[in-house]
Amino acid sequence: MKDIRFENVTKSFPTRSGTPFVAIHDVSLAVAEREFVAVVGPSGSGKTTLMRMAAGLDHPSEGRVRVGGREVTAPGPDRAVVFQQFALFPWKTVRQNIAFGLRCKGVARARQDEIVAHYLRLMSMEGTEDRFPHQLSGGMQQRVAIARSYAIEPDVLLMDEPFGALDAQTRTVMQEELVRLTRREPRTVLFITHAVDEAVYLADRVVVLARDPGRLREIVEIRPVREAEQWDERPIDEVMDLPSFTHLRTQVWRLLRDQIRPDD
Amino acid sequence: MAFMTIADRTPHPRELMLLSLVGAALFFGGWQLIAISGAVSPQTLPSPIAVIATAWQLAFEPFAGHTLIEHIVASLGRFAMGFGLAAVIGVPLGLAMGRFRLLDDIVSPIFEALRFIAPLAWVPFAALWFGTGIGGPVMVIFAGAFPPCLINAYRGAKLVEVRLVEAAQTLGAGGLRIMAEVLLPGALPSIVAGLRVSAGLAWQSLVGAELIVASAGIGYVMVQAQSNLAPAIVMAGMLSVGVIGLAIDVALRRAERLVKSRWGQA
Numbered sequence: 001m002k003d004i005r006f007e008n009v010t011k012s013f014p015t016r017s018g019t020p021f022v023a024i025h026d027v028s029l030a031v032a033e034r035e036f037v038a039v040v041g042p043s044g045s046g047k048t049t050l051m052r053m054a055a056g057l058d059h060p061s062e063g064r065v066r067v068g069g070r071e072v073t074a075p076g077p078d079r080a081v082v083f084q085q086f087a088l089f090p091w092k093t094v095r096q097n098i099a100f101g102l103r104c105k106g107v108a109r110a111r112q113d114e115i116v117a118h119y120l121r122l123m124s125m126e127g128t129e130d131r132f133p134h135q136l137s138g139g140m141q142q143r144v145a146i147a148r149s150y151a152i153e154p155d156v157l158l159m160d161e162p163f164g165a166l167d168a169q170t171r172t173v174m175q176e177e178l179v180r181l182t183r184r185e186p187r188t189v190l191f192i193t194h195a196v197d198e199a200v201y202l203a204d205r206v207v208v209l210a211r212d213p214g215r216l217r218e219i220v221e222i223r224p225v226r227e228a229e230q231w232d233e234r235p236i237d238e239v240m241d242l243p244s245f246t247h248l249r250t251q252v253w254r255l256l257r258d259q260i261r262p263d264d
Numbered sequence: 265m266a267f268m269t270i271a272d273r274t275p276h277p278r279e280l281m282l283l284s285l286v287g288a289a290l291f292f293g294g295w296q297l298i299a300i301s302g303a304v305s306p307q308t309l310p311s312p313i314a315v316i317a318t319a320w321q322l323a324f325e326p327f328a329g330h331t332l333i334e335h336i337v338a339s340l341g342r343f344a345m346g347f348g349l350a351a352v353i354g355v356p357l358g359l360a361m362g363r364f365r366l367l368d369d370i371v372s373p374i375f376e377a378l379r380f381i382a383p384l385a386w387v388p389f390a391a392l393w394f395g396t397g398i399g400g401p402v403m404v405i406f407a408g409a410f411p412p413c414l415i416n417a418y419r420g421a422k423l424v425e426v427r428l429v430e431a432a433q434t435l436g437a438g439g440l441r442i443m444a445e446v447l448l449p450g451a452l453p454s455i456v457a458g459l460r461v462s463a464g465l466a467w468q469s470l471v472g473a474e475l476i477v478a479s480a481g482i483g484y485v486m487v488q489a490q491s492n493l494a495p496a497i498v499m500a501g502m503l504s505v506g507v508i509g510l511a512i513d514v515a516l517r518r519a520e521r522l523v524k525s526r527w528g529q530a
Contacts, residue, residue: 076434083431087427089445089446089449100435
């Protein structure tokens with residue numbers, strides 16, 4: 001397992017006017033091994049840019065991102081990404097989608113089948129292996145995408161608003177399942193979201209970003225409370241009714257509220 | 265081919281069939297009437313019945329060394345080589361250009377200039393460089409078939425969602441795998457549409473390509489018939505080109521529909 005470290009990371013993009021747009025300004029952040037960190041922030045605070053730099057899909061203008069001590073320069077299977085719009089290959093079946101990364105790694109065919117079967121079972125998706133993505137609901141598609149990322153046994157899981165495209169009910173079910181999954185098979189997770197309750201429910205720590213330019217505002221510790229009250233053992237609706245949960249949610253919300261503008 | 269109409273109503277398939285038959289009947293009937301009216305000599309305009317009879321006769325009796333069937337087979341062989349070569353080079357190159365900006369910038373200007381040169385204009389150099397055996401004619405067909413292969417593969421690759429390429433990268437896929445398993449299938453509907461256009465242009469270039477052939481082929485038949493003052497044979501050749509071209513187009517149209525329905529919700 002590996003940790004993620006952002007070391008004084010600044011990211012700016014060139015614009016037509018000549019003055020570069022600063023998406024992320026001087027962010028330093030460490031996600032420990034097997035830690036689940038959620039990043040929340042108003043739109044334009046550079047949440048996704050942060051994740052993309054850890055994935056190696058974007059590169060810092062200044063500073064560096066290290067995963068397991070090694071500087072990130074390009075995408076790689078040690079850092080799996082779950083995208084908001086699933087990004088499943090439409091011409092591949094569920095089985096072929098999940099096995100894709102395994103084939104890239106050169107895993108033997110028999111072992112591939114075992115791993116695919118394991119994650120289909122874990123995601124309660126047995127019997128769908130020969131379907132195509134468009135034949136599945138949004139929630140099912142995102143389950144396949146998560147299984148595809150987990151299957152390659154990455155050190156780090158990067159999730160970019162993975163439940164953002166799902167309806168409220170499916171979203172809740174998926175949040176609960178993600179907790180179950182990350183408890184069974186812990187990973188170092190960087191989870192991007194704009195939903196405050198989702199962040200508080202899932203994470204060990206919630207990182208709050210500020211915007212213009214995107215920068216670190218505050219980090220809220222969730223883990224002591226989640227462990228003390230055994231959130232992971234309880235159903236999501238019960239957890240979300242706890243006074244401690246409401247309190248933490250309010251705390252994060254206040255850090256965000258004064259940044260939200262009417263045009264958001 | 266049905267011409268596009270301004271009418272917003274799509275005719276029923278049976279209606280369409282009927283209208284097509286009416287069109288064909290008017291065309292061939294008019295042609296036959298003019299031919300038998302005596303206004304023009306059969307040396308200038310052979311009647312359609314004479315043309316079909318000639319084609320039937322040529323199917324069994326050799327002309328210019330071979331039967332019409334043998335000539336058609338020779339032409340189809342050249343067509344397959346030129347078209348196949350264009351697809352095998354054009355599609356991967358187009359995909360790579362869609363993926364790598366540098367390659368795009370290097371190849372695009374020269375390609376954009378060359379593609380306006382009609383396939384027929386390559387005939388002298390094709391003969392000079394590759395001879396009049398296999399190479400020359402194949403190059404002329406290739407010149408006609410290549411641009412749509414490349415352009416459609418390129419456009420198709422551009423339309424593949426960036427996210428899918430990124431997903432493949434993060435799952436550990438290398439450049440070749442991304443080309444074969446992401447860009448190619450993602451661009452396939454566009455590629456197949458390009459192949460159809462390409463096959464049409466390849467077949468059209470055939471007669472030009474066979475101007476420099478000295479053995480067999482429909483184009484060769486037409487050139488020989490012209491010098492023998494046998495207009496019915498020239499027209500029998502034209503008829504063969506038309507009918508086979510239509511058959512190729514229908515087959516590829518079917519393949520295109522198949523891919524599109526399979527990729528339906530993609």
